[in-house]
Amino acid sequence: MKIEERVVKYLDDDLTLEERAAFEKELKSSEELKRVLENFTGVKEKINRQKNLKLSSDYANSILFDFHKKAGYRKKETLRKSLSYAFGLILLILIGISVQKIFFNNLVNNSVDLEKFTQALDENQKLDLLESLNNSNDLSDIISDEEYVDLLEKNLIVNENILENYDIGYKDLIGNLSDNEVNKIYNELISKNILKEVPL
Amino acid sequence: MNYNSDDYELVKDFLSGNQQAFNNLARKYQEKIYWHARRIVGDHDDAHDVVQQVLLVMYNKLSSFNFSSLLYTWIFKITYTRSLNQLKKRKLKRIVTFNFSDDIENIGYENVIDNLENKEEIVRMEKILNKLPLKQREVFVMRNFDELAYEEISKITGRSIGTLKTNYFHAFKKIKELMDNNED
Numbered sequence: 001m002k003i004e005e006r007v008v009k010y011l012d013d014d015l016t017l018e019e020r021a022a023f024e025k026e027l028k029s030s031e032e033l034k035r036v037l038e039n040f041t042g043v044k045e046k047i048n049r050q051k052n053l054k055l056s057s058d059y060a061n062s063i064l065f066d067f068h069k070k071a072g073y074r075k076k077e078t079l080r081k082s083l084s085y086a087f088g089l090i091l092l093i094l095i096g097i098s099v100q101k102i103f104f105n106n107l108v109n110n111s112v113d114l115e116k117f118t119q120a121l122d123e124n125q126k127l128d129l130l131e132s133l134n135n136s137n138d139l140s141d142i143i144s145d146e147e148y149v150d151l152l153e154k155n156l157i158v159n160e161n162i163l164e165n166y167d168i169g170y171k172d173l174i175g176n177l178s179d180n181e182v183n184k185i186y187n188e189l190i191s192k193n194i195l196k197e198v199p200l
Numbered sequence: 201m202n203y204n205s206d207d208y209e210l211v212k213d214f215l216s217g218n219q220q221a222f223n224n225l226a227r228k229y230q231e232k233i234y235w236h237a238r239r240i241v242g243d244h245d246d247a248h249d250v251v252q253q254v255l256l257v258m259y260n261k262l263s264s265f266n267f268s269s270l271l272y273t274w275i276f277k278i279t280y281t282r283s284l285n286q287l288k289k290r291k292l293k294r295i296v297t298f299n300f301s302d303d304i305e306n307i308g309y310e311n312v313i314d315n316l317e318n319k320e321e322i323v324r325m326e327k328i329l330n331k332l333p334l335k336q337r338e339v340f341v342m343r344n345f346d347e348l349a350y351e352e353i354s355k356i357t358g359r360s361i362g363t364l365k366t367n368y369f370h371a372f373k374k375i376k377e378l379m380d381n382n383e384d
Contacts, residue, residue: 043376054314067255149206186288
């Protein structure tokens with residue numbers, strides 16, 4: 001056993017009784033052993049001074065407070081998310097039904113109106129109409145900008161709770177991952193040499 | 201250090217619905233959890249996160265704890281795993297935020313520690329610990345600061361006692377070298 005290893009084991013109280021006795025006997029005669037022991041003892045003392053660090057009472061009290069606050073928030077968040085999804089689903093179904101109803105009503109009404117309108121046109125007018133429809137590539141030909149924005153505003157009513165869930169930040173990307181997910185991504189990044197492993 | 205004197209009673213009380221018993225358990229172990237995490241992850245915010253995660257696991261999983269091991273060994277195992285995971289998350293965070301620096305800002309001591317006479321020494325030690333390979337850092341922290349026996353560290357980390365002793369020796373030697381260089 002090398003001298004440093006023996007010294008570390010001595011300070012760590014990891015020598016057998018015989019080894020310890022031999023070490024202490026040698027210490028009386030070996031200057032080198034004494035010097036190495038003093039060096040490591042100095043380091044050990046510096047380390048020991050840091051054993052007595054205490055958390056401030058303010059911070060210590062805040063740990064449990066924070067835990068219970070988050071635990072309450074987690075319960076509310078789960079409920080809020082469940083409700084958001086439920087409302088979102090109901091909203092989507094209602095929008096779907098409304099769109100279908102409006103679309104088919106308009107289709108029926110428009111087809112009646114268009115039928116009357118086209119019957120009133122002569123052949124030249126019909127050709128002009130077809131030509132103008134063919135040349136119309138832009139929505140702005142049919143509807144003004146104001147009408148377009150107005151139409152969007154009226155129809156784009158979004159559930160803010162759902163929108164909030166799409167506000168993706170770092171916490172959403174990493175913070176909410178499970179341990180298995182973190183390990184999977186981490187190992188994948190290491191296997192692709194994108195990430196260096198935490199030195200083990 | 202006798203951690204186990206009233207753990208059994210506290211766990212039993214908590215499982216029978218006494219929330220105060222959980223608070224007492226949390227107060228009993230939160231400081232140990234914090235310092236272990238802080239010395240492993242080297243950063244106050246991450247250590248705080250680890251403490252919160254460990255308390256949450258305790259809260260949710262104490263019902264499955266059957267006292268086949270000591271409660272504090274179980275808590276240290278959770279803390280060890282969560283700290284390791286926090287280091288991995290930090291690596292992933294650096295990728296997401298395009299921050300590839302390994303520097304850790306040693307902030308947050310002022311409001312966290314009571315006896316702050318040797319702030320510089322604390323910061324220096326933290327920097328030195330962060331320079332150790334993780335396996336060496338873990339065993340050194342558990343042995344020196346958490347005062348765990350090699351048998352307990354072996355149960356927590358799943359490594360053999362012989363390997364742990366080797367890691368400890370190399371950690372101690374490297375810390376001495378780093379301290380010597382720092383003083384030059």
